[in-house]
Amino acid sequence: MATVKMSWSAVALVGLFISVAPVSAFAEVPGNPDRGKALFKQCSACHQVGETAQNAFGPVLNGVVGRKAATYPGYNYSFALQDANKKGLVWTDALIVQWLHGPSDFVRLYLGNTKAHSKMPIMVEDLQARLDVVAYLSTLAHVTSNPDTAGHDMSLMVAAPKDMNDPVDKLERVKLELVAPPLLPQHEQATTAGPKVVVVELTVQEKKWVLDNDGTEIMALTYNGSIPAPAMVVHEGDYVELTLKNPSTNLMEHNIDLHAVTGKLGGAALTTVTPGNQATIRFKAIKSGTFLYHCAPEGIMTPYHVTHGMTGVIVVLPRQGLTDEKGNPLTYDRAYYVGENEFYVPRDAAGKFKRYTFSGEDLNDWVNSMHSLTPSHIVFNGRVGALTGSNAMKAKVGERVLFIHMQGNRDTRPHLIGGHGDYVWETGTFASPPLKDVQTWFVRGGAAGAALYTFKQPGLYVYLNHNLIEAVEFGAAGHVMVEGDWNFDLLKSTYHGPLKE
Ligand code: CU
Numbered sequence: 001m002a003t004v005k006m007s008w009s010a011v012a013l014v015g016l017f018i019s020v021a022p023v024s025a026f027a028e029v030p031g032n033p034d035r036g037k038a039l040f041k042q043c044s045a046c047h048q049v050g051e052t053a054q055n056a057f058g059p060v061l062n063g064v065v066g067r068k069a070a071t072y073p074g075y076n077y078s079f080a081l082q083d084a085n086k087k088g089l090v091w092t093d094a095l096i097v098q099w100l101h102g103p104s105d106f107v108r109l110y111l112g113n114t115k116a117h118s119k120m121p122i123m124v125e126d127l128q129a130r131l132d133v134v135a136y137l138s139t140l141a142h143v144t145s146n147p148d149t150a151g152h153d154m155s156l157m158v159a160a161p162k163d164m165n166d167p168v169d170k171l172e173r174v175k176l177e178l179v180a181p182p183l184l185p186q187h188e189q190a191t192t193a194g195p196k197v198v199v200v201e202l203t204v205q206e207k208k209w210v211l212d213n214d215g216t217e218i219m220a221l222t223y224n225g226s227i228p229a230p231a232m233v234v235h236e237g238d239y240v241e242l243t244l245k246n247p248s249t250n251l252m253e254h255n256i257d258l259h260a261v262t263g264k265l266g267g268a269a270l271t272t273v274t275p276g277n278q279a280t281i282r283f284k285a286i287k288s289g290t291f292l293y294h295c296a297p298e299g300i301m302t303p304y305h306v307t308h309g310m311t312g313v314i315v316v317l318p319r320q321g322l323t324d325e326k327g328n329p330l331t332y333d334r335a336y337y338v339g340e341n342e343f344y345v346p347r348d349a350a351g352k353f354k355r356y357t358f359s360g361e362d363l364n365d366w367v368n369s370m371h372s373l374t375p376s377h378i379v380f381n382g383r384v385g386a387l388t389g390s391n392a393m394k395a396k397v398g399e400r401v402l403f404i405h406m407q408g409n410r411d412t413r414p415h416l417i418g419g420h421g422d423y424v425w426e427t428g429t430f431a432s433p434p435l436k437d438v439q440t441w442f443v444r445g446g447a448a449g450a451a452l453y454t455f456k457q458p459g460l461y462v463y464l465n466h467n468l469i470e471a472v473e474f475g476a477a478g479h480v481m482v483e484g485d486w487n488f489d490l491l492k493s494t495y496h497g498p499l500k501e
Contacts, residue, residue, distance in 0.1 A: 036136030121360025190321030227382030228339025229312025248276035290428035311408030387478025397484025
C-alpha cells in the first residue's frame with residue numbers, strides 16, 4: 001500500500017493531472033472509505049448523497065466518480081465547470097483528489113484560464129483526508145437518486161425583445177453615490193420631477209472583519225466593504241439600474257435579493273455571479289418603504305452569507321415625501337441607518353473563538369454554530385461599539401431625525417432611552433399611516449423599519465435593542481449625542497440625597 005500511496009502523493013504534488021492516465025472509476029483507492037464517510041459530514045452542508053439525495057448548494061455526488069463534469073441534472077454549475085465539460089472533463093478518483101486541494105486552482109489549470117472560478121469555497125490540504133473522501137465517494141458509484149430538475153430555474157436572462165423600444169431608456173439617468181453607514185446618500189425627501197433611472201454599483205468584498213474589542217475576527221462577506229451594506233435611496237416609481245460586481249480575488253459566489261424588487265427571487269436569480277463576473281438588472285421601485293436587501297445564493301449559503309454581513313437597506317420614498325396619518329408632510333433634518341446583524345462565530349474545544357484564513361473555510365463550523373440559534377455577537381453596524389462614544393450619531397435639540405433600523409435575519413426591538421418614536425413605520429411601509437408616540441418598536445427579522453423623533457433635550461441618548469441582554473452583553477447598542485439647551489419644564493431634579501424623615 002505504501003508504494004501506491006507514494007504515487008498518489010506524487011499525483012497530488014506535481015499537479016500535472018491532465019497528463020495522468022485516466023483511472024478506472026471503480027479502481028481501489030488508497031483511502032479509507034469509513035474514515036471518508038465520517039469526513040464527508042463536513043461536506044454535507046452543501047452536498048447530498050444516497051437514494052433520497054437532492055441538489056443543494058452543491059450537486060448530488062452519487063456516482064460522481066466516473067461522471068462527466070457538470071452533468072448532474074438540475075444543478076446550476078459554475079461557468080468554469082461548464083467549460084470543463086465542453087473540454088471533456090470526466091471525474092476520475094485522481095482528479096477529484098486534485099480538485100479537493102483547491103477547486104478554483106483546479107479549473108484554472110485545467111482550462112488554462114487564470115480567471116476561472118469554481119463555486120466551491122472549500123480547500124482540503126490534507127492528502128490522506130482527500131484520499132479517504134474519494135474512497136468513500138467511490139462506494140457510491142451505483143447509488144441512484146431521482147434528480148429534482150424542477151424549481152432550479154436559475155436562467156440568467158430575462159431579456160426584453162430585441163426590437164423593443166423601451167421608453168425607460170429615454171429617462172434621465174442619475175448615479176447614486178453610496179456612502180458608509182450610518183449615513184444615507186444625499187437625496188431629496190420629496191420630488192416633483194418624473195421618474196428617473198438611478199444607477200447603483202455594488203462590489204462584493206470578502207475581507208477580514210473584527211467584531212469586538214477582544215479582536216474576534218471573521219472572514220466577512222460584504223457589499224462595498226461595510227457591515228451593514230450601504231443604504232440606497234430612491235423614489236417610488238424610479239427605476240434602479242443595479243450592477244453587482246464579484247472581483248476575481250474573491251472565493252465565493254454572490255448575488256442580491258432586494259425586497260423592493262418584483263420577481264426572480266427579488267433579483268437574486270439574475271445576479272448570481274462567480275468571482276471575476278458581474279451582473280446588471282433594472283427594476284422598478286413600485287412600492288414605497290424601507291426594504292432589506294441581502295445575498296441569497298441558495299440553500300444553506302443564504303443564511304451563511306447573511307450572517308457574514310451581506311445585508312443592507314434600500315429606502316423607497318413616496319414621491320411626495322413622508323406624511324403623517326392625515327397626509328401632512330413630515331420632513332427630517334438628519335437621517336441615520338442602523339443595521340443590526342448577528343454572528344455565529346464558532347468556538348474551539350476550549351471555548352475560544354476560532355480564526356480562519358479564507359472565506360468559506362468556516363462553513364461547516366459556522367453552520368453547526370447557526371443550528372444553535374444562539375448568536376455569539378448581536379451588534380449595530382458590524383461591531384461592538386461601532387456607534388458608541390466618539391462614533392455616536394449626532395443631532396441638535398429641535399431637529400427631527402429619521403432612524404432606519406434593519407435586521408436581515410432576526411427580530412429586534414429598537415428603543416431610544418429618554419426619547420420616543422414620534423412617528424414609526426414599524427414594518428417600513430410608508431403607504432400605511434405611522435404609529436405615534438411609540439416607546440419601543442418592533443422590527444421583524446428580514447425587514448427594516450423607520451422612526452422619526454424630534455429631540456427635546458440635549459445629552460447622550462442610548463439607542464438600543466430593548467432585549468437588554470442583547471444590548472448590554474452582546475453589543476446591540478449605539479449612542480446619539482445631542483447638543484442644545486436643557487428644558488427644565490420637561491425634566492428636572494428636585495432632590496437627591498440621604499433618606500428624609
Ligand atoms: Cu454572498
